[in-house]
Amino acid sequence: MLNEFSSALNESPCTQSGARAPFSYQLDDTEFWRHIPAWSEIDSKTFGDHRWQQRNSITTLARIRETLGELVGSTLIDDIDAGLMRTRMNLRLTPYVFSRINWANAENDPVRRQFIPLGSQFIADHPLAMDDSLAEDSNKVTPYLIHRYPDKALFLPTTLCPVYCSFCTRSRVVGGSTAVKSKSTYGAKPLGWDSTFDYISNHPEIEDIVISGGDVLLLRPKQISQIGISLLSIPSVRRIRFATKGVAIMPMKFTSDIEWVEALREVSRLGRDLMKEVSLHTHFNTDREITVWTSRAMKTLTDIGVRVRNQSVLINGVNNSLDCLRYTMKKLANLLIQPYYIYQHDLVPGCEHLRTTVRKSEGMSLGLQGSMAGFNTPRVVCDAPGGGGKREISSYILYDQEIGVSVWTSPAAKPGAIFYYYDPIHLLEEKGQAIWANPSAIDSRLAKVRAEATARLDFAE
Ligand code: SF4
Structure with missing residues (x-):
């Protein structure tokens, strides 16, 4: 089973040893999770249940060992152990994303590299790295709202996520303390949100609200409704965006959590009635995260009238090849996920092995332009450290x-x-x-x- 999975992955340009173009846009519709020993007997119905995904998420080294059994050797396990002692992000992966890792070549795997740190891969931080590279904390106007630009604001109702990414920009607060970083992580507390809604009402210049975190996937259905309806009811708010990595790392949420989807449908309907945009911004970095489950999730989101856009981060050893990025963007566009941004990796600590140079990103930007329809060509940007906002990579x-x-x-x-x-x-x-x-x-x-x-x-x- 592992051999079949490994050779299927060689079709992907995001796999270092991958084939060259032309690539097929076929979606993986196999029971790929069965290559993981602990899940070899898990059927599609069980795997497709968001509650099973959450219950079986991998959060400790012991769980990695138990789940993989003989699939990996002690050298890799020891390396992960050393990585966990150095990382600012805790371990959390859904079974969906955990089983997209090619464990036969885990060290170089682009999915593993995003979520599971290896001690051997760390490099000393840049001396000018910043804990809060985007200067968010200094622009906090309520406990949950950041107002950095005149017409936009960022609402962070939770700092918990269904997965934790090694490259997280908000590693200073998201996902709980680690051996090297103590944090004030918080979950959703709806009773404290009124001051945020009041602030937005009292600042009619704010037209766009990003609801992020953390990840809105972990909000309860009634919290999605409360936030969506409260914001859309403010006359000056014209657009709201829910930010979630869910489509990339737990797509079955959108097909199996009926109540959650209904809450989003209700918000989307209200948006349409008021002629206001309700969109969802997600976060794929490679085509390896795209499967037939993605297309099922997108069918639901399309049916409820929610526009979906993608924001990627350019990550060394993950997607820093033009073939990989172009293919990933095209595959997303085919599923009605509009490629929106590709970010220069932020200047945050603990990520030096994952960052790339501005020159590299410029090359990606040049290579992407003209290779797909303009409206599907993502903007490659640097979020200028210190709060300058997103700047075109060659500007x-x-x-x-x-x-x-x-x-x-x-x-x-x-x-x-x-x-x-x-x-x-x-x-x-x-x-x-x-x-x-x-x-x-x-x-x-x-x-x-x-x-x-x-x-x-x-x-x-
Ligand atoms: S899902 Fe987003 S907020 Fe959560 S850890 Fe990953 S990058 Fe950070």
């Missing part, structure tokens, strides 16, 4: 590639401000790495970049 005003420092402005949202992104040092040429290793050399080079950026500011804006 920096300065890029010192030798030391990997790009400089950004944000004239509409933050006029007069300058933002810096730092490429991973280990991906720079030797000379750049040597400059970072020499404190006085890097100080004077950074001072030069800052001076040049300031001189260009007037011209850039």
Whole structure:
């Protein structure tokens, strides 16, 4: 069974040893989870039940060992153990996503790499990495609302998720404390949301609300209704977006949790009645997360009138090949999931092995343009560290590639401000790495970049 699964994966350009184009858009409709020893007897009906998925989620190393049995050796288990001692994100994977990992080559597997840390893969953090790279905490206006841009706000009703991603931007708060990071994670507390709704009502300039977290998949149906109806009822709110990785990591939620889907249907209907948009933003990074279960989930979401868009993160060793990205975006578009953004990996700690350079992302952006319909071509962006917002990847005003420092402005949202992104040092040429290793050399080079950026500011804006 494992051999069949492994060879099926070789059809994917997101598998390092994968075949070359042309690729088929066929969806995996096999019982792929049966290659996992603990689930070899699980039938499709059981696997397709969201409650079974949640009950059987993998949250400890002991569960990994028990579930995989003889499928993996002690070297890998020890490496995961070492990874768990260094990661800022706890372990949580649904059986769906856990069984999309090719355990015959787990070390290089793009799905494993997103969710299960290996001690051997960690690299020291960039000296200028930031706990809160997007400056969200300093723009918090209620305990659950971040208001960074004039017409948009971010509502975070929970910081729990059905899976925990090693690259999470909100690793400072999402998913509970780990050996190296203590956090104030919180679950949904609807009684505390009124101040958020009041704030939005009192700020009519806010037209767009992103409801994220955490993941809205873990909200109860009545919480989905409460949030959706309250927000849509505010006259100045024109669009709401529910953010969930659910379509990618637990698609059976949309076919088996009838009450939850009904709540979303009710919100969607109200949106249509009021001529306001209700959409769902999801998060696939490779085609490996797309199966026939995705298409079933999308059939439900399409039927209830919810538009679905995708936001990916460009991750080293996961999807940093043009073939992989192009194929993943096309496959998503075929299922009515509109590719929206591909993000430069944020400058957060604990992720140095997962980040790439701005130059690499520019290459991806150039390669994607013109290879699919314009409305399905995602925008490759850098969310400028410090709160500059999403900037087109080639719109920096300065890029010192030798030391990997790009400089950004944000004239509409933050006029007069300058933002810096730092490429991973280990991906720079030797000379750049040597400059970072020499404190006085890097100080004077950074001072030069800052001076040049300031001189260009007037011209850039
Ligand atoms: S699902 Fe989103 S919020 Fe949750 S851990 Fe992953 S990236 Fe972070």
